[in-house]
Amino acid sequence: MENGVASTKEEGFLSRMALNDNKAGMEGLDRDKINKIIMETSKGSKFYENELKRDQQVNQRITKMMLQKARITEQQLKKAQAQVEKVATALEKSRDLSRVIVHVDMDAFYAAVEMRDCPELKDKPMAVGSMSMLSTSNYHARKYGVRAAMPGFIAKKLCPSLVIVPLNFDKYRAVSNEIREIFADYDPNFQPLSLDEAYLDFTDHLEQRQHWPESARTHHFRKKAELSQEAMTEIRELSPVLFEDSPGSSPSPVGPEGVRAPAGDFEVFGTSVEEAVREMRFRIEQKTMLTASAGIAPNMMLAKVCSDKNKPNGQYRLPSTREAVMDFIHNLPVRKVCGIGKVSEKMLNALGISTCSHLGQQMALLSLLFSETAWHHFLEVSLGLGSTYIPRHEERKSMSTERTFKELSKVEEQLSLCRELCEDLAEDMKKEGLKGKTVTLKLKNVNFEVKTRAMTLPCAVATVDEIFAVAKDLLKTEIENESPQPLRLRLMGVRISAFASLDDKKPLQKSIIGFLQSGKTDCSSSSQGMHQKPGNELQLEAHASTSACAESETLTCPVCFRKVETTDLNVFNTHIDQCLSNASQKTNNGTESDTESESDLKKDREERAAVNKLRRRHEAQEKKSKVNPQKGQSSVKKDSVQKVSLIKDDNKTATSQEPQPSNSKGPVFVCPVCQLTQETHDLAVFNHHVDLCLNQEVLHELGRQTSSSINLSPAKNSKSTGKRDTPSSPPSKKVKSLGPCNTIDKFFR
């Protein structure tokens, strides 16, 4: 084979195997040396062989694409260019620079937590994970090329002194909760992306912040006294964890809160965005002794890129002007953009595209070579556009569990493992009170080849037996297909999806508690009508919770009346706590009328915000409803309260904007809470009614929950889930009759 070809292939493959210097902390290391070690350590392994295979598949895709490109005529290109420009103009018109979006990201999160809790590790290269796989590494280790998603044994080759600490998820979760409490102070509707990362919309906070007194912007250091002045300065700039020269070997064991620093040990933060974000990061560091980085930008896509810019322990603000955005985008590597991964990068590179400006220059071509969703995304990226509305965390769509193990070839062992996975999955499903219709089995053989096999049932299931009945069938089929060769597995997984609550919808938020219980639609006969679940109670209950919970996506705060767009009950609780403390502060020196005017002010502000939010959200939903019109429709209801705000805010356009269901004369309002038609054309009156309705409902429902306080955690509320597992479902008969394989029977119970 010709030299040139061989070498380009190798280089291409490197992009798959080799280290990504994409991430922070990788500057000025010996790339070639590192890559050589990685390749040498991997070479010849099954994993490596499979990666080679996959890389060749990508190469084929690229070849196909290049052929397609060669067939494109000037005329096609011109037409495409016109089309692209049309879309681009529309996108440009929708550009919204009015929001302030922040992306926060903890620095080397897991590693930083472990270092904090074990000072021994502070000056050593370390990583969190196992010999098989690392989750993250500290900055020390990154100098050696050790990074997340790298197997530990390779990392050890790169850095023999590397210390590998096992994962301790409970600890990370606890820290995560701490930082989320702080996030909620800046945006109660923040969206967590993972334990250590979140998007926040700072716009509302900043508006309020302008009127805050200094005292509200003053925050204290957690440590005091024994530190010298220089040490204090250092602590301001350096992470106590990420850098070895941080002051004081181990901080005095004071609680993260409640310890007042003496006068002087505080900092007053300004009212600008940068100050607000700096303040948030400061509070995170004081509370957790861990540092965070942040990006500030007019949309989510940009904010995410920005948060990487001054990592670790830094922040970067991209000004909200079109010019600044386009400047920023210009030389930005496409790979930095969320959603463009290894493969997309490689395909784009093949077209000579490596930066976002290239992307913009090649849009006509891209529109002919990629799917509509793909090129639309590329176009948005090239214009520096992204979402300006942070959606609440969506309900989960699937739940799965999978495990990697030493080769497993015996049928009985595979079946018992499968059952084990189903047990784990069923347990998790119970915790969230979910039921799903589609069961998917995932298999990975010792050659790293992955297969998935799915089956959709007429009814949603959740119990071990139900899930296993399906998973086992799928597994058996695979075993049979392979026989007489055994399946030589290295991984098995079971996933369940198509949750009943998402599909069988009655789009009416009738009961908030119903939602809080997170009861889901239930279809009490199991898979193939094998056995009937006993008990009417169960059915009634399930039915009730169906109508109760379907499609509710916001919770209404009983204190401030505002809709809190979250399904995270911790967030909701935090919001209520805040409201209660605000209210008590405010009513301390005032009377009821005082409170009323406060809330009026609040409402006005809220309504203005609602208009903007709604506008942005509409865009998001239009996209969705294209794909799934039903979902788009169902969201009409949940928006109706806000829609009213919109109408109220802008009376003149109200009738033209909002298609009214009846009455050509004028708007007739139906209360989204009580479902009764309100005989009024006065929006203020109608809004007042809705507020009352919402409030009454919440209070009523909360009051009815006599048991165990107001426990908002669905997991802990056993009212519905508890019953579900009590009926000891008899072992299914179908299962027993399954047939020839005797060894299988023992796995059925």
Next chain:
DNA sequence: ATACATACC
């Protein structure tokens, strides 16, 4: 609806 691939942390 199913299978597979890509992406993110």
Next chain:
DNA sequence: TACTGGTATGTAT
């Protein structure tokens, strides 16, 4: 010795 696990989404059939 050893290359994860959980979730979402896009693409093709």
